[in-house]
Amino acid sequence: MSDANHSTPGPAPLDPGRIADAARSQTAAALARGAAALPSSSGVRRALGTTIGEFHGKTCARGETLIQFENIHKAFGDNVIYRDMNLDIRLGETLTIIGGSGEGKSVCLKLMIGLLRAEAGRVLYYGEDVGEMNAEQLREIRMRVSMVFQGGALFDSMTIVQNVGYALREHTDMGDEEIEARAVESLTLVGLGPADHPGIMEQIPAALSVGMRKRVALARSIAQRPEVILYDEPTTGLDPSNCNRIARMIRKLQRELGVTSIVVTHDMTTAWYVADRVAMLYDKSFPFVDEVEAFRAIDDPRVRNFIEGRTG
């Protein structure tokens, strides 16, 4: 699936001009965000225009509403998934969405990046309606809001480095060497750097364990340095120690990259660990949304039954 015309060699890695340039933009980004910027991540952000808190001249401060679902109605034929659904996502937070299987948690994530469209209502990103966007606008959104799919959805005909570098290859004019360097960076962030896992770059996804595949998928989603990461059941099907590892990683990425995270899960341990706020999907909308502590204190039997795992 890769094109032949991407084989132009990258610029020499030790070009002093580039380094100075990178250093400058790094400090700028660090100042702007008031957080610890990750080395060289700003280069990608600049190349792809995925600056945090700023889009098309509009700005959004930490804690302000970034993505907003407004009276969403979504159905597949007779199968109604959402009815008059409303939900806000704030910049910089980690929102956990909990709810039973097949109730539409994945659909919610797909609405955010225009993979599915609602029949009524709006999904607003910086006040722009995702449902009304054309292909070019969607492409731009998808660089800023990236999704980690449930099974990883790694391209099984490609090597790990091709998988992780996919977005950069598609959307920047970086050469092979530079893309590889970025891929190493992203893999290192999820603890799969070639230093600890020699030879991983050239392997195919089928050769890796389930837990590693999930982490590679995560690396692929952060390679473009998104503003928002959507996680679809990141810990489902993993053993407890891998669950912990992924949960810690979600926290770490939020801290180090300053991303906003939306984590869909039905594993309550993960939910409590990663979340700033929790939203519970019930009866085709989100009637219960609150900060973790407040959410845990909710007395409604519908909530208690779900978080304590009682049936009926």
Next chain:
Amino acid sequence: MSENPTLRGALRESIANLGETITSGVRWCGGMAVMLGQALRRGPRRPLGLFDISYQTLQLGIRSIPLATMMSLFVGMILAWQFGEALADFGAKNSIGYVTALSLVRELVPTLLAVTVGTKMATGMTAELGSMKVTEQIDAISALGADPIKKLVWPRLVAASIAMPLLVAWGNVIAMLGGMLISDTVFDVPAGYFYATYIDELEPMHYIMSQTKALVFGGLAGLVGCYQGFSTKFGTEAVGLSTTETVIAVSVSVLLADFALTTLFMPIG
């Protein structure tokens, strides 16, 4: 008296079923037309994806050579034998080359290769794209800001439309050799004479017709294969289901297209 309502009920039900079948058929054709439109609109934009196109063409073409060769050889031999028997009754067995040429080149080789090799290409695509669909890899391409139609459908469509005419050209040669073999060994019409009459009968228009059919059938097979893959529902059993449907869909649509093209070409040829 009591029979009437049930009969009427059954009648109504079967009409409703018919209606449903027609609706889903129309929807299926509509979906394919939309996909074709998207592929033709977005495919030719830069970068053209020449690497993918040539990779797919080689994959589809080379892997199908054995099957194409066998099918063509046997259809050439069988047709020559059938015509030879009939002609011998009239004492006209010398015109065996004239008679077989047209039906082989214009009709049998393209159609037979389309329903065998074309089906094989299409089911391969459905299985591959269908499993990408159920594992959300197609969504992942979109989510990474790329275009699945451009990345997956366009190269396969072009590759099938290139590979099929090449295979039909090859098949035409093999089918003629098959006919020649039977004519020489069974009916004592010399191979050289068979060849001369065979070629004499064919005009440029007949080659064009053969190649046009191959192009259309190849494109159809690619389109059906990709569409079926993309419209695969959830679960891995779904891949098996849509692959099975592809077999029927390719055969039926190739025959319909064949009828249409024959109607179109007959006045000219």
